[in-house]
Each structure stands twice: as structure tokens, then as C-alpha cells.
Amino acid sequence: MTGPDRCFNLAFPGATDLTFPQLADVMTGTLLNNVGDPWQGGYGSNHTKSVEIAVLRWLGELFGAGDDVWGYVTGGASEGTLHAVDEAFTAHRDLVVYASAAAHYSVAKAARLVRAPLVQVGVDPDGRMLLDELRQHLAAHRPRAVLVVATVGTTEREAVDDVAGIAALCDDLGITRRRIHVDAALAGIPLALLPAADRPAFDFRAGATSLVVSGHKFLSTLTPCAVLLYPRRPDGQDRQPISYTGTADTTITGSRSGHTPLLLSAALFQHGLDGHRRRAEQSRRLAEYTLEGLHRIGWPAQRLPQAFTVTLNQPLPLPRPWVLGGDRTGRIICMPGVERAWIDELLADLTTQLCGRVHIPVSRGSFPRGDSRR
Numbered sequence: 001m002t003g004p005d006r007c008f009n010l011a012f013p014g015a016t017d018l019t020f021p022q023l024a025d026v027m028t029g030t031l032l033n034n035v036g037d038p039w040q041g042g043y044g045s046n047h048t049k050s051v052e053i054a055v056l057r058w059l060g061e062l063f064g065a066g067d068d069v070w071g072y073v074t075g076g077a078s079e080g081t082l083h084a085v086d087e088a089f090t091a092h093r094d095l096v097v098y099a100s101a102a103a104h105y106s107v108a109k110a111a112r113l114v115r116a117p118l119v120q121v122g123v124d125p126d127g128r129m130l131l132d133e134l135r136q137h138l139a140a141h142r143p144r145a146v147l148v149v150a151t152v153g154t155t156e157r158e159a160v161d162d163v164a165g166i167a168a169l170c171d172d173l174g175i176t177r178r179r180i181h182v183d184a185a186l187a188g189i190p191l192a193l194l195p196a197a198d199r200p201a202f203d204f205r206a207g208a209t210s211l212v213v214s215g216h217k218f219l220s221t222l223t224p225c226a227v228l229l230y231p232r233r234p235d236g237q238d239r240q241p242i243s244y245t246g247t248a249d250t251t252i253t254g255s256r257s258g259h260t261p262l263l264l265s266a267a268l269f270q271h272g273l274d275g276h277r278r279r280a281e282q283s284r285r286l287a288e289y290t291l292e293g294l295h296r297i298g299w300p301a302q303r304l305p306q307a308f309t310v311t312l313n314q315p316l317p318l319p320r321p322w323v324l325g326g327d328r329t330g331r332i333i334c335m336p337g338v339e340r341a342w343i344d345e346l347l348a349d350l351t352t353q354l355c356g357r358v359h360i361p362v363s364r365g366s367f368p369r370g371d372s373r374r
């Protein structure tokens with residue numbers, strides 16, 4: 001969705017408020033390839049691995065990874081999860097993967113690709129993994145090795161699994177051959193920026209053994225990418241350089257973008273912790289405004305604490321092409337870049353539907369001019 005239609009795209013969480021005109025020349029005029037391991041430059045010199053490592057260290061510090069952080073910039077969060085599942089399965093061939101019914105579809109795909117069994121764990125009404133049910137599954141599959149994929153910000157409602165609780169459960173059951181991968185694609189960075197008293201325990205300090213966050217969701221990189229982090233280089237990685245590239249094959253893909261680390265570093269370092277905290281707070285305020293607006297007009301809607309996501313009963317087709325997701329429950333995700341005027345226009349269209357009237361939209365702010373019915 002480009003240009004003026006951007007305002008209708010409310011169900012898919014890509015921030016659009018940060019842009020990077022200073023990188024235009026390098027983005028469109030230079031070949032960059034961060035092939036293989038970030039810590040090994042390799043034979044090619046046209047890479048941005050030092051920038052990539054700076055991004056990994058910055059995010060590693062945010063999530064409590066410590067000084068030995070390892071990881072890389074992936075093509076997306078799915079690739080990060082695939083890496084974590086493959087790492088766990090390579091270490092333990094009797095691995096069982098556990099994830100909640102609200103986990104992203106990439107978890108099941110990763111388990112299928114490595115041919116590890118997947119156990120789906122039920123969720124509470126908000127979409128959080130049920131730890132009592134997880135306990136029963138873990139006990140039933142003992143003594144097999146464990147990888148629990150916890151979701152921090154589920155796709156549907158932005159529910160946050162209890163990572164500290166999962167680690168405590170594994171301790172309680174004496175499970176030492178274990179991994180906890182945190183899929184924090186959407187909510188990891190905004191939640192990490194909350195004051196300590198409000199911040200859920202979900203990162204390395206809570207027992208995570210790997211974690212992935214998206215770049216194109218909160219950080220507005222405008223092209224898909226993600227950052228995968230481990231607190232240290234996984235044991236057993238083959239660090240022998242490939243003769244062709246001169247770098248170890250420790251990543252899922254060989255060739256990797258050298259441009260996305262530049263976008264990530266521009267987003268992270270130019271705005272800093274305080275800038276990103278402000279962006280997150282603004283999004284939460286807009287989500288609160290959206291929820292209040294929906295309740296005011298009598299439209300059933302919900303929002304979890306700290307979430308950017310407001311879920312609502314799906315409307316019948318509206319006069320304008322609002323994108324609220326393909327499920328029975330619709331979503332408005334108030335990512336940075338979503339404007340209050342767009343929410344007002346959507347509320348006007350929903351009010352019209354409630355009243356059974358035809359609404360002639362009034363253009364306001366950056367909303368497209370005229371009636372864009374189709």
C-alpha cells in the first residue's frame with residue numbers, strides 16, 4: 001500500500017514515521033552483502049558488518065544479553081525463529097518444540113523444516129500461554145530436550161507470554177536441556193522501554209536463551225528485516241570459514257542485506273532510548289484514544305495493557321478500503337506513523353454503518369482528498 005492509501009492499512013504493524021533520506025544514495029546505488037557470520041568480514045569488502053555488530057550490541061544491552069552477545073540481522077522474524085529452532089535441534093536431536101496456540105505461524109513452519117515435533121499449548125482468553133497446560137505437556141514428554149517459543153506481543157492481540165514463569169517451570173521440573181526462544185517481533189522494543197515497574201520480565205534477564213525483534217515493525221526500517229540475539233555464540237557452531245566467502249556459515253541464509261543494518265542503526269542511534277520511548281508512548285496514547293472512540297460509538301473493542309493493538313468486531317464492508325485483517329476479530333494497530341485523523345475517519349465510517357447511513361467522508365489533515373470508495 002503506497003502513497004495516500006497508507007492511511008487505510010491499520011491491521012499490519014509497520015511503523016512509517018521514521019524515514020532515511022540521508023541513506024538514499026547508498027540504498028539505491030551501492031551493492032552491499034553481509035554474507036555469513038557478522039564477526040567474520042570474509043573476502044568481500046562491500047559489507048556493513050561493523051554497523052551490524054553495533055546494532056546487535058545496542059539491542060543486546062537493551063535486552064540484558066551481556067557483553068558476549070551474538071546474533072545477526074535477518075530477513076525477518078520468521079528467519080530468526082528458524083535459526084533458534086535449528087540451533088536447539090542441532091544441539092539436541094530429541095528436541096520437542098512447545099509454542100502457544102496464539103504463536104505466529106512461523107514457529108510451526110520452523111519445527112516442520114527441522115522435523116522436530118511441535119506441541120501446541122492452549123491460551124487464556126487474552127492469548128497468553130497457559131503455564132499449567134505447558135507443565136503437563138513438559139512432564140508428559142520427559143526426559144526429552146525442550147525448546148519453548150514464547151511470544152511477546154501475539155499477532156492478534158499483543159498478548160505477552162510469561163517468560164520468567166516458563167523458566168521457573170523448567171527449573172521446577174529439573175529440565176536442564178532447554179531453550180527459551182522469545183519471539184518479540186512486534187512488542188519487544190516498546191515493552192523494553194517501559195519503566196522497570198511496568199516492564200514484563202521477558203528478556204535474557206528472565207531466562208530467554210534467544211530473542212528476535214523486527215526492524216520493520218517498531219523501528220520503521222520500511223523494508224522487512226529483524227534482529228536475532230543470543231547472549232553468547234551458540235555452542236557447537238562451526239566457525240570454519242567457507243572457502244568461497246571467507247566467513248563462517250552460521251546464518252540461515254548465505255548472502256544477507258548490508259542495507260538493513262544501516263537502516264536499523266539510523267533508526268536506533270539517531271533517536272536514542274528517549275526518542276523511541278516517546279514514540280512508544282505516543283502509540284499507546286493513540287491506542288487508548290482509539291479504544292475510547294470505539295466504546296463511545298458503541299462498537300465492541302478491547303485492548304491489553306501497554307498494547308498498540310486494539311481488537312474490534314469486524315465491520316461489514318465499509319465504504320472505504322480499511323484494512324483491519326482477515327480474521328473474525330479485526331485489528332487496529334496504532335504503530336508510530338498512524339495518525340489520529342485516520343482513526344477519526346474510521347470511527348466516522350463505523351458510526352455510519354451502525355446508523356445504516358451513507359457517509360460522505362470529509363478530508364482532514366493528511367487523509368486523502370475526496371471520496372476514495374472502490
Ligand SMILES: Cc1ncc(COP(=O)(O)O)c(C=O)c1O
Nearest residue numbers: 076077078079104153155183185
Ligand atoms: C509475533 C510475530 N512473530 C513473527 C512474525 C513474522 O515476522 P516476519 O514476517 O518478519 O518473518 C510476526 C509478523 O507479523 C509476528 O507478529
